[in-house]
Amino acid sequence: MALVTSKEMFAKAYAGGYAIGAFNVNNMETIQGIVEAGKECNSPLILQVSAGARKYANPVYLKHLVEAAVEDTGLPIVMHLDHGASYEMCKDAIDGGFTSVMIDASHHSFAENIEITKKVVEYAHARGVVVEAELGQLAGIEDAVNVKAEDASFTQPDEVCEFTEKTGIDSLAIAIGTSHGAYKFKPGQKPQLRFDILEEVGKRLPGFPIVLHGASSVPQDRVAVINQFGGAMPDAIGIPEEMLRKAASMAVCKINIDSDLRVAFTAAIRKHFAENPSHFDPRQYLGDARAAVKEIVKHKICDVLGSNGKA
Ligand code: G3H
Numbered sequence: 114m115a116l117v118t119s120k121e122m123f124a125k126a127y128a129g130g131y132a133i134g135a136f137n138v139n140n141m142e143t144i145q146g147i148v149e150a151g152k153e154c155n156s157p158l159i160l161q162v163s164a165g166a167r168k169y170a171n172p173v174y175l176k177h178l179v180e181a182a183v184e185d186t187g188l189p190i191v192m193h194l195d196h197g198a199s200y201e202m203c204k205d206a207i208d209g210g211f212t213s214v215m216i217d218a219s220h221h222s223f224a225e226n227i228e229i230t231k232k233v234v235e236y237a238h239a240r241g242v243v244v245e246a247e248l249g250q251l252a253g254i255e256d257a258v259n260v261k262a263e264d265a266s267f268t269q270p271d272e273v274c275e276f277t278e279k280t281g282i283d284s285l286a287i288a289i290g291t292s293h294g295a296y297k298f299k300p301g302q303k304p305q306l307r308f309d310i311l312e313e314v315g316k317r318l319p320g321f322p323i324v325l326h327g328a329s330s331v332p333q334d335r336v337a338v339i340n341q342f343g344g345a346m347p348d349a350i351g352i353p354e355e356m357l358r359k360a361a362s363m364a365v366c367k368i369n370i371d372s373d374l375r376v377a378f379t380a381a382i383r384k385h386f387a388e389n390p391s392h393f394d395p396r397q398y399l400g401d402a403r404a405a406v407k408e409i410v411k412h413k414i415c416d417v418l419g420s421n422g423k424a
């Protein structure tokens with residue numbers, strides 16, 4: 114089996130009321146943890162690479178690691194460019210073998226977003242690659258994504274039909290109150306999402322796959338481990354998993370998770386060194402990190418997203 118696009122995955126997920134996990138990858142152990150989980154759960158997977166990941170690992174290494182995952186598991190796997198910042202970056206990813214790209218032009222005007230996205234769609238579709246774009250803006254700070262809370266904006270349902278028709282995109286990321294990173298809500302603030310917007314978008318675009326970014330739940334038990342063993346993560350609050358289940362049962366077909374993997378990975382390493390201060394072989398602590406990624410991805414697939422058994 115070769116890398117696949119998300120076309121068929123999303124059609125099945127939409128009809129079945131579940132979602133596909135899109136997990137960010139930066140290194141071999143994270144990829145292995147995710148695909149071991151995918152294999153045990155017989156789940157389709159989206160492995161996504163951000164600009165920061167490309168810079169960190171070199172896209173060629175990541176591409177071959179993802180191809181190794183396909184060869185090793187035989188699972189339907191999409192290699193997706195996360196938050197492509199420009200036409201050139203998307204073109205580079207497509208030329209480099211990605212089967213799906215996101216063009217993130219949501220910070221431009223509506224007209225410019227359409228223009229840039231359309232150009233990416235023309236290049237991608239001519240090569241059998243699918244395209245995700247975004248309307249509205251999530252808050253949050255990651256390596257290459259940095260939007261202040263006051264600049265974030267919800268998706269306007271009135272815009273989605275014109276945007277999808279004029280651009281020809283395959284999936285649409287919307288902003289309904291999720292955000293990137295581990296600090297999604299202020300301490301004491303009750304997590305809330307605008308499900309009314311998701312519902313309205315679903316009505317306007319029947320059968321069309323919607324994408325939810327910034328969907329980590331930030332497991333408190335792992336944050337506690339980080340803090341127990343010398344870390345200092347203050348009041349990290351994520352999206353309650355019940356809300357992700359609800360979104361997956363609606364029009365959301367792709368749910369992006371990065372921070373949860375980072376937290377699990379780091380907690381495992383901190384714990385490893387606290388318990389084994391004399392260790393210096395990276396295989397020992399990275400092995401624990403890989404197992405932690407596998408455990409959390411299995412939980413996401415089987416208990417939250419519902420994509421188990423759907424490969
Ligand atoms: O949405 C952003 C992803 O979590 C990737 O983060 O840009 O730090 O690699 P990054």
Ligand code: 13P
Binds near residue numbers: 195293328329
């Ligand atoms: P989290 O930071 O919530 O994991 O979101 C990741 C994401 O949206 C990647 O595009």
Ligand code: ZN
Binds near residue numbers: 293
């Ligand atoms: Zn994102």
